[in-house]
Amino acid sequence: MDAVLHALADGGRRTLLEALGRDEATAGELAELLPIARPGVSRHLRVLREAGLVEVRQEGQRRVYRLRPEPLAEVDAWLGAYRARWEQRFDALQTEIARGKRERRNES
The missing domain is CATH 1.10.10.10 (Winged helix-like DNA-binding domain superfamily/Winged helix DNA-binding domain)
Structure with missing residues (x-):
């Protein structure tokens, strides 16, 4: 690789x-x-x-x-674990952003 x-x-x-x-x-x-x-x-x-x-x-x-394409598929598989980790973090960030928007609306 x-x-x-x-x-x-x-x-x-x-x-x-x-x-x-x-x-x-x-x-x-x-x-x-x-x-x-x-x-x-x-x-x-x-x-x-x-x-x-x-x-x-x-x-x-x-x-x-x-x-x-086979070598690219190998790289993609290797990156898969990192991609999953980042997707989890982005999902958590999105949740926090939505929570912050709700809290600001409720304060207004």
């Missing part, structure tokens, strides 16, 4: 993943999304591939990339 989190830490790589979440794309199409030279895009794609977030297939001279 460390490799996935490292890959997700970069905004450019997240941009590439968002595009691949919509549809497959060639390396050239993905390169158009970032304001960096093609070798930099290739490095980003290599990091994503090594983290297991994308897979690539060769179609003639083109490389076509596709998102692999």
